[in-house]
Amino acid sequence: xxxxxxxxxxxxxxxxxxxxxxxxxxxxxxxxxxxxxxxxxxxxxxxxxxxxxxxxxxxxxxxxxxxxxxxxxxxxxxxxxxxxxxxxxxxxxxxxxxxxxxxxxxxxxxxxxxxxxxxxxxxxxxxxxxxxxxxxxxxxxxxxxxxxxxxxxxxxxxxxxxxxxxxxxxxx
Numbered sequence: 001x002x003x004x005x006x007x008x009x010x011x012x013x014x015x016x017x018x019x020x021x022x023x024x025x026x027x028x029x030x031x032x033x034x035x036x037x038x039x040x041x042x043x044x045x046x047x048x049x050x051x052x053x054x055x056x057x058x059x060x061x062x063x064x065x066x067x068x069x070x071x072x073x074x075x076x077x078x079x080x081x082x083x084x085x086x087x088x089x090x091x092x093x094x095x096x097x098x099x100x101x102x103x104x105x106x107x108x109x110x111x112x113x114x115x116x117x118x119x120x121x122x123x124x125x126x127x128x129x130x131x132x133x134x135x136x137x138x139x140x141x142x143x144x145x146x147x148x149x150x151x152x153x154x155x156x157x158x159x160x161x162x163x164x165x166x167x168x169x170x171x172x
Contacts, residue, residue: 005107013060013063016137030151062133
C-alpha cells in the first residue's frame with residue numbers, strides 16, 4: 001500500500017532520531033560539570049538542550065499518533081540526564097516501529113489540532129505534517145546541534161544529517 005504521509009514521516013523521523021541519539025552519545029562523552037551541558041541554551045529566552053531534545057522527540061509522537069488515527073500517548077516526566085534522554089529517543093524509535101503504511105491511509109484528510117505556543121493549530125493531515133510538525137521537529141533538532149556546537153563539541157553537518165562527510169580540519 002502506498003501511503004504518502006507514512007513515507008514522508010516515519011522514515012524521516014526514524015533517520016533523524018538516530019542522528020539525534022548519536023549527538024546525545026557524543027554530548028554525554030563531552031559533558032563537563034560547569035556549565036551543565038543539559039542546561040545550555042543559545043539565548044537566555046530559549047529552551048535548554050534537554051528540553052530541546054524532549055520537544056524534538058515529542059514531535060514524533062505529536063505528528064505520527066494523530067496521523068495514524070491514534071491517541072497521543074503521555075509524555076511522562078522530564079528527562080534529567082543523557083541516559084534518560086537517550087531512552088526517550090529509543091521510545092520514539094520504538095513507537096515508529098509500531099506504525100504501518102495502512103495506519104496512514106486517511107491521514108491527509110484528518111483534521112489535527114495541536115498546541116502551538118499560546119495557541120492551537122488545526123490543520124488537515126498533509127499540511128499538519130509538511131508545514132507544521134516536520135519543521136518543528138527539525139527546528140528543535142537543529143537547536144540541539146547548535147547548542148552542542150556552541151558548547152564546543154567538534155561536530156559537522158554530517159553529524160546532523162548523516163550524509164555529509166568532511167576531512168578533519170575542514171570548515172564545518
